[in-house]
Amino acid sequence: xxxxxxxxxxxxxxxxxxxxxxxxxxxxxxxxxxxxxxxxxxxxxxxxxxxxxxxxxxxxxxxxxxxxxxxxxxxxxxxxxxxxxxxxxxxxxxxxxxxxxxxxxxxxxxxxxxxxxxxxxxxxxxxxxxxxxxxxxxxxxxxxxxxxxxxxxxxxxxxxxxxxxxxxxxxxxxxxxxxxxxxxxxxxxxxxxxxxxxxxxxxxxxxxxxxxxxxxxxxxxxxxxxxxxxxxxxxxxxxxxxxxxx
Numbered sequence: 569x570x571x572x573x574x575x576x577x578x579x580x581x582x583x584x585x586x587x588x589x590x591x592x593x594x595x596x597x598x599x600x601x602x603x604x605x606x607x608x609x610x611x612x613x614x615x616x617x618x619x620x621x622x623x624x625x626x627x628x629x630x631x632x633x634x635x636x637x638x639x640x641x642x643x644x645x646x647x648x649x650x651x652x653x654x655x656x657x658x659x660x661x662x663x664x665x666x667x668x669x670x671x672x673x674x675x676x677x678x679x680x681x682x683x684x685x686x687x688x689x690x691x692x693x694x695x696x697x698x699x700x701x702x703x704x705x706x707x708x709x710x711x712x713x714x715x716x717x718x719x720x721x722x723x724x725x726x727x728x729x730x731x732x733x734x735x736x737x738x739x740x741x742x743x744x745x746x747x748x749x750x751x752x753x754x755x756x757x758x759x760x761x762x763x764x765x766x767x768x769x770x771x772x773x774x775x776x777x778x779x780x781x782x783x784x785x786x787x788x789x790x791x792x793x794x795x796x797x798x799x800x801x802x803x804x805x806x807x808x809x810x811x812x813x814x
Contacts, residue, residue: 570708575630576699579674579686582625586618587672587690590657593617594691597666614663615639618656618672626652626674633676636791638767651677655767658687659743668692671745675770680787685771687749696749696775704752704778713781713800714754719810722757722803725750730760733814736807748772751798752779758799758807760814766791773798 572580593614619639626633632647637654652674657663659670668691676684687696696711698704704711716722724736725747731740739756741747745768750756752775759776761769766786773783776798783798799807 570705571702572697573684573699575676576684576686576697578626578629579676579684580695580697582622583672583674583686583688583695585625586621586656587688589617589621590614590663590670590672591690594663594666594668594670597664612639615656615660619654622654622656622672622674623652636767638765649679653677653682653767653770655745655765658745658768659741662742667742669741669743669746671743671749673745673767673771675767675774677770682770682774685774687745687771687775689746689749694749696752696771698752698771698775698778700774700778702778704775706749706753711753711775711779713752713776713779713802714757715800715802716757717802719803719806722807723755724758724760724799724807725756726760727762727764729762730814734810736810744768745772748798749775751781751800752776754779754800757803758797760795760797760807760811762795762814764794764796766794769794769796 632645633650634645635643635652655673663670672688674686683700685698725739731738747759751759776783781800782804786794
């Protein structure tokens with residue numbers, strides 16, 4: 569039995585509740601596209617609705633914690649040392665096109681350090697979570713990064729710029745959070761991205777580290793302009809060599 573903190577337990581319950589709204593709305597996307605009724609507005613509403621539920625649920629027992637969320641920005645409450653970092657839907661373009669590859673992300677930063685992270689893929693019902701020094705898990709199964717050590721055998725992910733730049737074997741999934749979760753679970757060997765936001769990578773960065781991988785120190789970057797490099801430990805040096813000019 570995995571022992572989890574009260575904070576992580578709260579995150580899980582909040583995400584499970586919020587995901588019902590996202591799944592319901594996802595089922596409506598195809599109809600909206602056929603009717604040409606402004607699907608972008610619809611996705612924005614879904615984002616905001618998921619965000620609202622997450623903030624309400626997380627505030628129930630942690631009334632003073634602050635928030636940083638993609639849609640609403642920074643909410644400074646009495647407790648500034650504890651910060652919930654939220655991405656209501658990472659992979660909104662996938663969501664918009666009816667592609668079932670998106671995630672709800674929540675991380676907890678305490679005194680400047682990410683101590684808990686959760687990435688939930690509601691369509692596949694995959695809950696990735698990690699706590700500092702406690703390991704990373706997928707639906708209660710322990711995660712480990714890939715042990716492949718030949719770069720030719722490896723699979724990497726990035727945004728479209730990274731895919732175009734790189735001579736590595738690449739994928740571009742449109743969901744950075746799940747890319748990082750997949751590195752943590754050994755499905756991918758590495759992920760890199762420039763100029764990304766903290767809410768896209770806060771939970772995933774911790775997942776990769778707790779699964780035995782390596783993530784660069786992204787605290788040195790502005791929260792809205794982060795360059796991230798994450799991979800299994802076996803392949804990290806080779807990946808970074810390939811990314812010298814990226």
